[in-house]
Amino acid sequence: MTDQNANESAAAPIADAPIPEPQSGTPASANDEAAPAAEPDSGSAEATADFEPLTATYERLRHSTDPAELSEFARRPLPDRSDQAAFSRATALLEAVAGNPHTPVEDRVFLASTMPFPNVLVKLSTDPEAAVREAVAANTDDKNWLVGRLTKDPVPAVRDTALKNKRTSWKMRLEGAQNPEVDTETLDFLGSLGTELEEGAPAVLSSMVRRAVALNPNVSETMLDKLADDPSAEVRHAVERRRRA
Structure with missing residues (x-):
């Protein structure tokens, strides 16, 4: 056999030899080790689609x-x-x-x-x-700015309810006490601020509200009687002025 034939005979088995199957427990190639692509989670897909x-x-x-x-x-x-x-x-x-x-x-x-x-x-x-x-x-x-806005509502029930809300500012309460359209029940509430209600209220501000209640044409006689004994002199004077009038 010539050297050329010997070389061809040696090369042939290498090219034609089948690749052996990996043995059980033996790692395959890096490509074979890679996990197959995960199937999409149908629940997640639906959630994404529905979002x-x-x-x-x-x-x-x-x-x-x-x-x-x-x-x-x-x-x-x-x-x-x-x-x-x-x-x-x-x-x-x-x-x-x-x-x-x-x-x-x-x-x-x-x-x-x-x-x-x-x-x-x-x-x-x-x-x-x-x-x-x-x-x-x-x-x-x-x-307070929102409930204050509602003290100006055109519907009396809305306006009066806002005036009774503890979030209402003293400025809004004073304006409500001066409003001749405010009903007697609401004036009874405002006339009790700083005395029977909200006893820790600022003395000056609450007395200003009670004074305005005393001068409001819709105030009840029962409330006037209470205000006649008010701890604030300016409130008592307002009651006297109202009754003289």
Whole structure:
């Protein structure tokens, strides 16, 4: 055999030899060791597909004409505050629900009575239904500027309710006590501030309110009798002036 034939014979088995199967328990090549691609989690895929961006959900709820959908959302328990993203999303969407006139009135009253969130209460404070605005006026989580605005409401029940809210500023209380359209019951409340009610109230400010009550044409005789014995001299003098008139 020539050297050339010997070389060809030596090379042939190498090229044609089958690659042996890896033995059990023996690592394969690096490519063989790589784990196969994971199948997509059908639950995660569905969740991603169903997720709606906040702005899209907000606009959908704001324009929804489905009272049942809106009612369900209004009554839905809020996420725990520890989940800040979910909590912020839910409270933001409640603003859309609160501002939608297709949300049932009883649900808007519910939100106005129970929600502490300014963005929701501001929406409801301009609601066309007086019952909703009155619920906002009674909400003790109101900001003082918001409840103060409701002391100017054209509906007496809303205005009077706002004047009784502890969040109302003394300036608003004084203006309410001077308003000849305020009813007797509300004047009885205002005339008790700093004495029977809110005993720790600022003496000067509360006496100014009680003095204005004494001079209000709607004040009751029963309240005048109480104010006649008021610890503040200026209030007692106002009662005397009123009775002389």
